[in-house]
Amino acid sequence: MKKRIATAILTLAMLCTMLPAALAAGVTITTDKETYMVGKPMVITVAGDYPEGSVVLIYEEDANIYQDEAWTGVYALDAEGRWMVDAPNRPGNFQVRLYADHPGNLADPAFGLLAVKNFIVNYTGAAAPTSPTVPAAPTTPDAPGATAGLIATDKPAYTLTEPMVVSLSGGYPEGSVVLIYKEDANIYQDEAWTGVYALDAKGRWMVDAPNRPGNFQVRLYADHPGNLADPASGLLAVKDFIVAYNTTGTPKVAVDKANYTAGEQMTVTVSGLSQVQIGWAAVGVYGANATIYQAEAETGAYALDAKGQWKLTAPTEAGVYQVRLYGEHPTNAVPDAAAALLAQAVFTVGGAALPNQPVNGSVTPGQNGVSDWAVPEINNAIQEGLVTDKVTVDFSRPITREEFCELAVKLYEAISGNAAPAAPANTFTDTQNPEILKAFQLKIVNGTGQGLFSPGNPISRQEIATMLLRTVKAAVPQLNTDTASAPAFVDSGDIADWAREGINYFASKEIIKGANGAFMPKANTTCEAAIALVKRTFDSFTAI
Numbered sequence: 001m002k003k004r005i006a007t008a009i010l011t012l013a014m015l016c017t018m019l020p021a022a023l024a025a026g027v028t029i030t031t032d033k034e035t036y037m038v039g040k041p042m043v044i045t046v047a048g049d050y051p052e053g054s055v056v057l058i059y060e061e062d063a064n065i066y067q068d069e070a071w072t073g074v075y076a077l078d079a080e081g082r083w084m085v086d087a088p089n090r091p092g093n094f095q096v097r098l099y100a101d102h103p104g105n106l107a108d109p110a111f112g113l114l115a116v117k118n119f120i121v122n123y124t125g126a127a128a129p130t131s132p133t134v135p136a137a138p139t140t141p142d143a144p145g146a147t148a149g150l151i152a153t154d155k156p157a158y159t160l161t162e163p164m165v166v167s168l169s170g171g172y173p174e175g176s177v178v179l180i181y182k183e184d185a186n187i188y189q190d191e192a193w194t195g196v197y198a199l200d201a202k203g204r205w206m207v208d209a210p211n212r213p214g215n216f217q218v219r220l221y222a223d224h225p226g227n228l229a230d231p232a233s234g235l236l237a238v239k240d241f242i243v244a245y246n247t248t249g250t251p252k253v254a255v256d257k258a259n260y261t262a263g264e265q266m267t268v269t270v271s272g273l274s275q276v277q278i279g280w281a282a283v284g285v286y287g288a289n290a291t292i293y294q295a296e297a298e299t300g301a302y303a304l305d306a307k308g309q310w311k312l313t314a315p316t317e318a319g320v321y322q323v324r325l326y327g328e329h330p331t332n333a334v335p336d337a338a339a340a341l342l343a344q345a346v347f348t349v350g351g352a353a354l355p356n357q358p359v360n361g362s363v364t365p366g367q368n369g370v371s372d373w374a375v376p377e378i379n380n381a382i383q384e385g386l387v388t389d390k391v392t393v394d395f396s397r398p399i400t401r402e403e404f405c406e407l408a409v410k411l412y413e414a415i416s417g418n419a420a421p422a423a424p425a426n427t428f429t430d431t432q433n434p435e436i437l438k439a440f441q442l443k444i445v446n447g448t449g450q451g452l453f454s455p456g457n458p459i460s461r462q463e464i465a466t467m468l469l470r471t472v473k474a475a476v477p478q479l480n481t482d483t484a485s486a487p488a489f490v491d492s493g494d495i496a497d498w499a500r501e502g503i504n505y506f507a508s509k510e511i512i513k514g515a516n517g518a519f520m521p522k523a524n525t526t527c528e529a530a531i532a533l534v535k536r537t538f539d540s541f542t543a544i
Contacts, residue, residue, distance in 0.1 A: 026048040026049050027046070027047070027048035027049065027050050027098060027114045027115045028046075028047045028048055028115060029044065029045070029046055029047075029056075029096050029098055029115045029116065029117035030044075030045045030047070030117065031043065031044055031045075031096065031117055031119050032045075033119070033125075034119060034120065035119065035120040035121070035122060035125055035126065036087035036119065036120070036121050036122075036125055037087070037121070037122070037123065037124060037125035037171060037172075037173060038087060038088065038089050038090060038091060038121055038122070038123055038173050038222065039086055039087060039088075039089045039173060039174075040086065040087050040125065040173075041084060041085070041086055041087075042084075042085060042086070042087045042119075043082055043083070043084055044056065044082065044083040044085065044096050044117075045080065045081050045082050045083075046074060046077060046081045046082075046083070046098060046115075047081055048115075050074065050098065050100070050114055051100050051101070052074070052075070053073070053074075053100070053101050054073070054074045054098055054099060054100055054101065054114065055071055055072070055073055055074070055098070055099050055101060055102045055103070056071065056072055056073075056074060056077075056083055056096060056097070056098050057069075057070070057071040057096070057097050057098075057099065057103070058070045058071070058085070058088065058094060058095070058096055058097075059094065059095050059097055060088070060092055060093070060094055060095075061092070061093040061094060061095055061118070065103035065104060065109050066104065069088045069094070070085055070086075070088075071102075072085070074098075087119075087121050088121050090121070091121050091122045091123055091233055091234075092120075092121055093118065093120055094118070094119055094120070094121055095116055095117065095118050095119070096116070096117040096119070097113060097115070097116050098113070098114045098115040098116075099112045099113055099114065100112040100114055122233075123172070123173060123222035123233070123234055123236050124170075124171065124172070124236055125171055150168060150169060150170045150172065150220055150236055150237035151166065151167070151168060151178075151218050151220055151237045151238070151239035152166075152167045152169070152239065153165065153166055153167075153218065153239055153241050154167075155241070155247075156241055156242065156424060156425065156426040157241065157242040157243070157244055157247040157425055157426035157432075158209035158241065158242070158243050158244075158247060159209070159243070159244065159245065159246065159247055159248075159274060159276050159277050159280075159327070160209065160210070160211050160212065160213070160243060160245065160276070160277075160280050160327070160328065161208045161209055161210075161211050161276060161279070161280070162208070162209045162247075162274070162276045163206065163207075163208055163209075163276075164206075164207060164208070164209050164241070165204055165205070165206055166178060166204065166205040166207060166218050166239075167202070167203055167204050167205075168196065168199060168203040168204075168205075168220065169203060172196065172220065172222070172236055173222045173223070174196070174197070175195070175196075175222070175223050176195070176196045176220060176221060176222055176223070176236065177193055177194070177195050177196070177220075177221050177223060177224045177225075178193065178194055178195075178196065178199075178205055178218060178219070178220050179191075179192070179193040179218070179219050179221065179225070180192045180193070180207070180210065180216060180217070180218055180219075181216065181217050181219060182210075182214055182215070182216055182217075183214070183215040183216060183217055183240070183451075187225035187226060187231050188226060191210045191216070192207055192208075192210075193224075194207070209241075209243050210243050212243065213242075213243050213244050213245060213327075213336065213339065213340075213429050213430075214242075214243055214429055214451070215240065215242055215429060215450075215451045216240070216241055216242070216243055217238050217239065217240050217241070218238070218239040218241070219235060219237070219238050220235070220236045220237040220238075221234045221235055221236065222234040222236060241426065242426035242429055242451070243429075244339075244426075244429050244430075244432065245277075245280075245326075245327025245328070245333075245339065245340050245342060246277070246327060246342055246432060247425060247426075247432060248274065249272045249273070249274065250272045251270070251271070251272040251273050251277070251281075251325055251342040251343050252270070252271050252272050252325075252343050253268060253269070253270050253271075253283065253323050253324070253325040253342075253343045253344060253345050254268070254269045254271075254345050255267070255268055255269075255323055255345050255347045256268075256269070257347065258347055258348065258354060259347065259348045259349070259351065259352075259354075260314035260347060260348070260349050261314070261349070261350065262314065262315070262316045262317070262318065262349055262350055263313050263314060263316050264313065264314045265311060265312070265313055265314075266311075266312060266313070266314045266347070267309055267310070267311050268283060268285075268309065268310040268311075268312070268323050268345075269307070269308055269309050269310075270283060270301060270304055270308045270309075270310070270325060271308055272343075273301060273308075277301070277327065278301045278302055278304075279301075279302055280301075280327060280328045281300070281301035281325060281326060281327055281328065281342070282298060282299070282300055282301065282325075282326045282328060282329040282330070283298065283299055283300075283301060283304075283310055283323065283324070283325050283326075284296075284297065284298035284299075284323070284324050284326070284330075285297045285298070285312070285315065285321055285322070285323055285324075286321065286322050286323075286324055287315075287319060287320075287321055287322075288319070288320040288321060288322060288346075288355070290322075292330035292331055292334075292337050293331060296315050296321070297312050297315075298329075299312075300329075301325075314347075314349050315349050316349075317349065317350070318348075318349050318350025318351065318352050319348070319349055319350070319352050320346065320347075320348050320352055320353075320354070320355055321346070321347055321348065321349060322344050322345065322346055322347075323344060323345045323347070324341060324343075324344045325341070325342045325343045325344065326340045326341055326342060327339075327340040327341075327342055328340055336430065338430075338456055339429070339430040339431075355393070356368040356369075356393045356394055357393070358389035358390075358392045358393055359378075359382065359389075359392035361382075362379045362382060363375055363378050363379060363382070363392065363395075368392060368393060368394055368395055369394050369395045369396035369397075370395040370396075370528055371395070371396075371528055374395065374528040374529075374531070374532055377531065377532040377535045377536070378392075378395070378528060378531050378532070378535075380535055381531050381532075381534060381535040381538075384414065384535070384538060385410065385414065386407065386410050386411060386414060386531070386534050386535060386538060387407070387410075387531055388403065388406045388407065388410075390403050390406070391403050391407065391527040391530065391531060392527075394527065395526065395527045395528035395531075396526055396527070396528065397526065397527060398458040398459070398524035398525065398526060398527075399458070399459055399524075399525055399526065399527045399529075399530040400455060400456050400457060400458060400459065401436075401445070401453065401454060401455055401456070401457050401458075401459050402431065402433060402435075402436060402453075402455030402456065403527070403530075404459050404464065404467060404525075404530055405433075405435050405436045405438075405439035405444070405445055405455075406433075406435040406436075407530060407531070407534050408439050408444050408445070408467055408468070408471045408534075409435045409438045409439055409442075409444075410534075411468075411471050411472075411475075411534050411537060411538055412442060412444070412471050412474055412475045414538055414542070415471075415472065415475040415476065415538065415541045415542065416474070416475035416476070418475075420438035420439075420441070420442055421438065421441050421442070422434050422437040422438045422441055423437040423438070423440045423441040424437070425437065427440060427447075428440075428447055428451060428452060428453040429451045429452060430451075430452050430453055430454065430455065431453050431455045433455065436453060436455060439467075440453075442470070442471070442474040443470060443474065444467055444470045444471050444474060445467055445470075458524045458525075459524070459525055459530075460521065460522050460523065460524060460525065461512075461519065461520055461521055461522070461523050461524075461525050462495055462496055462499035462502075462503060462519075462521035462522065463499070464512075464525045464530060464533060465499055465502035465503045465505075465506055465512055466498065466499050466501075466502040467502075468502060468506060468511075468512075468533060468534075468537055469481065469501060469502035469505055469506070470502075471537075472537060472541060475541070476541065481501055481505045483504040483505050483507075483508040484508075485508050486503075486504035486505070486507055486508040487507050487508070487514075489507075489514050489517060489518055489519040490517045490518050491518045491519055491520065491521070492519070494519075494521050494522065495519065495521045496521065499521060503519060503521070506533075506537070507519075509540055511533060511536040511537055511540060512533055512536075
């Protein structure tokens with residue numbers, strides 16, 4: 001009898017010990033979502049048969065039993081077995097665990113673990129975070145948690161301190177922060193910031209654009225990035241924009257006469273500036289070759305009269321002068337004073353001869369420095385509409401990147417019969433010239449890095465050949481550029497690999513030529529030579 005009682009007690013004890021494991025097979029935990037935004041409500045549902053003293057806890061994935069984020073007894077679940085609780089306040093991989101008792105009370109917590117449900121917490125609540133959409137010219141920082149479409153700006157480009165509207169949409173934590181940064185700035189180098197609590201009812205932030213030109217970003221973080229252990233994971237969205245000296249309109253400056261006597265009163269008229277630009281712009285009179293520090297007279301645009309006029313006396317020394325209109329005082333714009341130049345006008349004092357003027361109709365031998373050999377080709381190019389006024393002022397000087405883009409676009413349109421499309425106005429920070437934007441969109445030319453185009457830089461002979469080839473390829477996509485009969489140049493070793501196709505192609509057609517067996521790939525190209533190359537290319541393709 002005693003033996004039977006002992007056996008029964010032993011069996012009962014074994015059953016009690018095995019109870020949690022037996023129940024675990026029928027116990028489940030579900031969550032209403034797989035991924036939650038930090039701190040947002042979640043619904044945990046426990047189902048099945050489990051001991052009345054069971055406990056539900058939330059843990060980080062690899063946490064020990066004492067490191068719970070939140071817990072409740074099953075007695076506190078509602079009639080449907082649900083626990084309404086806020087998700088953890090930081091991103092990571094988490095678990096809901098159901099124990100037969102609080103794990104701290106269990107001799108073997110692993111044996112008392114009845115069920116587990118994994119879930120994710122991040123700053124967006126999105127199951128598969130995506131990277132923001134970014135324009136080609138500006139660069140977006142690494143943003144593994146960023147989501148497209150959360151940030152919008154009312155314009156892609158602004159002038160200095162122009163009012164801008166930043167709009168947020170979608171879901172984001174209540175403690176999120178919106179900041180403006182220079183494109184490559186670290187998290188502590190913001191230009192301006194606000195918490196999302198300060199946005200208006202439409203989720204908008206009215207703020208002035210930065211007070212200097214460049215590529216900028218609006219970044220949305222789940223908290224101020226200085227408070228985040230891992231700012232990159234807290235970056236929710238990025239929106240790029242540009243600040244430049246001129247983004248709309250066509251600023252102009254004009255003088256009331258072409259020639260003045262020494263000390264004569266003169267009137268300078270400025271037009272095309274926005275109200276914001278007027279607060280920054282500066283107007284100055286300079287000698288034709290004067291630096292930005294050598295103004296004869298100057299004033300801020302804010303001091304102009306209601307007609308945009310500035311009345312002053314002409315310089316007292318005879319010579320050629322310029323009135324220059326800058327987006328801000330040029331000495332403040334260093335090292336980008338050239339980019340700040342919005343417009344200029346030329347005048348003379350004391351009967352000095354005016355500088356060369358653009359060719360009107362046709363060029364004559366010796367006019368504006370033209371070489372005799374170039375006269376026929378230039379006149380033909382003018383007749384075909386392949387020339388701009390800029391390149392006819394001085395035929396002997398090197399052509400610039402900006403000027404050749406303008407010729408290349410004319411060549412493309414003449415060969416293809418199509419109007420060239422333009423890239424966005426915010427593609428570059430140092431130019432909004434529509435012809436440059438068209439050339440960039442057609443992949444005729446690239447920028448020089450960091451959002452710059454460098455429009456005033458000269459262009460080499462090998463660059464000309466490459467740009468010409470890209471132009472005709474854009475106009476004639478089926479073009480075959482095989483060149484079995486390309487001439488060999490004695491300085492071929494100086495030709496860059498990227499330029500060989502264009503040089504070989506145009507040299508084989510005798511459109512571009514060398515001198516004394518040399519190509520001189522790195523030499524600058526004069527305006528007259530560039531015009532001649534464009535005209536020869538036009539003739540080659542329109543004769544097909």
